[in-house]
Amino acid sequence: MNEIAPIVPASGDKEATMPRKEPTQRRSKERVERILSCASTLIAQGGSDAMRMSDVAEMAEISIGSLYQYFPDKGSIIRTLAERYNALGRDCIADALQNVSDMNGLQASFAELIDVYYAMFLAEPVMRDIWSGTQADKALRDIDLHDSRLNGAVLADARSRINPAADRAALENSSFLIMQLGEATMRLAISVDRAEGDALVKNFKRMVLREMLVG
Amino acid sequence: MNEIAPIVPASGDKEATMPRKEPTQRRSKERVERILSCASTLIAQGGSDAMRMSDVAEMAEISIGSLYQYFPDKGSIIRTLAERYNALGRDCIADALQNVSDMNGLQASFAELIDVYYAMFLAEPVMRDIWSGTQADKALRDIDLHDSRLNGAVLADARSRINPAADRAALENSSFLIMQLGEATMRLAISVDRAEGDALVKNFKRMVLREMLVG
DNA sequence: TTGCAAATGTGAGGATTACTCATATTAATT
DNA sequence: AATTAATATGAGTAATCCTCACATTTGCAA
Numbered sequence: 001m002n003e004i005a006p007i008v009p010a011s012g013d014k015e016a017t018m019p020r021k022e023p024t025q026r027r028s029k030e031r032v033e034r035i036l037s038c039a040s041t042l043i044a045q046g047g048s049d050a051m052r053m054s055d056v057a058e059m060a061e062i063s064i065g066s067l068y069q070y071f072p073d074k075g076s077i078i079r080t081l082a083e084r085y086n087a088l089g090r091d092c093i094a095d096a097l098q099n100v101s102d103m104n105g106l107q108a109s110f111a112e113l114i115d116v117y118y119a120m121f122l123a124e125p126v127m128r129d130i131w132s133g134t135q136a137d138k139a140l141r142d143i144d145l146h147d148s149r150l151n152g153a154v155l156a157d158a159r160s161r162i163n164p165a166a167d168r169a170a171l172e173n174s175s176f177l178i179m180q181l182g183e184a185t186m187r188l189a190i191s192v193d194r195a196e197g198d199a200l201v202k203n204f205k206r207m208v209l210r211e212m213l214v215g
Numbered sequence: 216m217n218e219i220a221p222i223v224p225a226s227g228d229k230e231a232t233m234p235r236k237e238p239t240q241r242r243s244k245e246r247v248e249r250i251l252s253c254a255s256t257l258i259a260q261g262g263s264d265a266m267r268m269s270d271v272a273e274m275a276e277i278s279i280g281s282l283y284q285y286f287p288d289k290g291s292i293i294r295t296l297a298e299r300y301n302a303l304g305r306d307c308i309a310d311a312l313q314n315v316s317d318m319n320g321l322q323a324s325f326a327e328l329i330d331v332y333y334a335m336f337l338a339e340p341v342m343r344d345i346w347s348g349t350q351a352d353k354a355l356r357d358i359d360l361h362d363s364r365l366n367g368a369v370l371a372d373a374r375s376r377i378n379p380a381a382d383r384a385a386l387e388n389s390s391f392l393i394m395q396l397g398e399a400t401m402r403l404a405i406s407v408d409r410a411e412g413d414a415l416v417k418n419f420k421r422m423v424l425r426e427m428l429v430g
Numbered sequence: 431t432t433g434c435a436a437a438t439g440t441g442a443g444g445a446t447t448a449c450t451c452a453t454a455t456t457a458a459t460t
Numbered sequence: 461a462a463t464t465a466a467t468a469t470g471a472g473t474a475a476t477c478c479t480c481a482c483a484t485t486t487g488c489a490a
Contacts, residue, residue, distance in 0.1 A: 132350050132351055133350070133351050134350065135347050135348070135349065135350035135351060135402060136347055136348050136350060136351035136352075137351075141406060145406060145407070173411070173414045173415060173418055174418050176415070177400070177403070177415050177418050177419060177422075180399065180400075180403050181396050181399055181400070181419075183399075184395065184396055184398075184399030185392070185395075185396070187350060188392070188395050191356060191360060192360070196388070199388045200388060200391070200392050203388055203389050203392050204392060204396075206430070207392075207422065207426050207430070210425070210426075210429065211422050211425075214425070
């Protein structure tokens with residue numbers, strides 16, 4: 001687990017973290033996608049710890065050497081997947097919150113958002129696995145923190161719109177915390193049996209909606 | 216990272232997870248302590264990933280083979296340390312909450328508890344490291360969940376005493392969630408700079424005290 | 431088309447570490 | 461003192477991530 005991740009063949013940047021530049025773009029892009037897709041499948045099967053780089057190469061029908069030409073290390077594959085999932089979540093959150101203009105709307109949207117996230121966690125083994133690793137791996141945690149800040153800012157915007165008098169810094173801190181605690185709640189909920197998990201999520205929802213209301 | 220941890224030479228149980236039984240108890244007990252202490256030092260220096268079993272053996276001045284006689288795998292050392300830290304925390308929480316009898320007392324005690332925990336997290340690199348790994352390792356997570364349930368039950372007891380009308384199951388669920396979110400907040404707070412971490416903890420405290428008052 | 435240089439592909443092998451096991455040593459017991 | 465049981469030892473095994481010297485393909489100029 002090392003530094004930064006390559007997202008996709010860098011387009012002329014100072015070669016970033018990607019080993020070599022973009023060649024027959026078409027082919028290399030396809031390879032990157034195949035690698036990520038195979039990695040995803042393998043993680044879904046046995047978790048990212050059990051995913052071996054040799055398995056990924058074999059399933060993607062490329063040599064191990066080629067694999068390392070596209071991703072400098074195992075962590076970079078996982079980070080790339082994490083970033084993609086996060087981007088999905090970010091869009092979801094932005095969609096839900098961008099246009100709320102009153103407290104009722106905010107609460108309704110946020111409550112639904114929590115449900116959607118919970119459903120995603122339950123349905124996506126890869127996401128689950130990667131998010132679990134989030135705390136242990138520094139690079140992953142940094143990605144996670146960064147995205148929580150972005151999402152927190154979106155929430156803070158909405159709250160600020162509704163209550164312009166509120167202190168912006170405080171709103172941002174509170175919103176960031178809410179995003180992180182939301183993730184923690186999801187991780188917790190999927191670690192226990194379904195009924196208890198549901199109850200925990202419900203409890204969290206109640207707590208957060210009140211926090212947003214009261215402030 | 217495998218199954219269950221040995222705590223200390225098992226006293227005649229069906230040999231549990233410990234390789235061999237208790238011998239010249241004195242010596243073996245000392246060895247276990249020395250191993251744990253050296254492991255602690257090494258984790259404080261570079262984190263548990265960087266801690267090599269060969270280093271532990273060397274620092275403890277025993278052979279690698281002996282090390283594996285006391286701890287069946289690397290994870291078991293870490294789990295043992297985790298359980299010891301948790302036991303400390305459990306005592307702390309029980310002390311603070313056992314005798315509260317009204318809401319003001321509960322809020323005051325819990326607020327102080329949060330501060331104490333935060334201070335511990337800031338001061339104890341080993342605890343930090345182990346707790347960070349909590350999410351990634353299944354056995355560690357199970358230990359963590361188990362202890363959060365115990366602590367949650369203590370909190371639920373206190374709340375139940377204060378408000379006997381409240382539904383016990385709901386209190387327990389809420390208290391368990393609070394304990395887990397508290398941990399999440401600590402992990403978060405130490406991942407950002409000190410000022411922001413302080414603000415996050417303060418925010419969490421506010422949120423939780425209100426939850427206990429209202430919820 | 432042909433030939434050459436640059437870009438990619440390849441997989442045997444290096445390097446690191448958790449962990450094992452046959453053997454040596456020490457302690458307990460008779 | 462002899463025998464048996466308990467424990468210590470560390471060279472060696474196994475599992476994996478990753479590298480690198482060399483083979484192959486591609487792009488391009490003549």
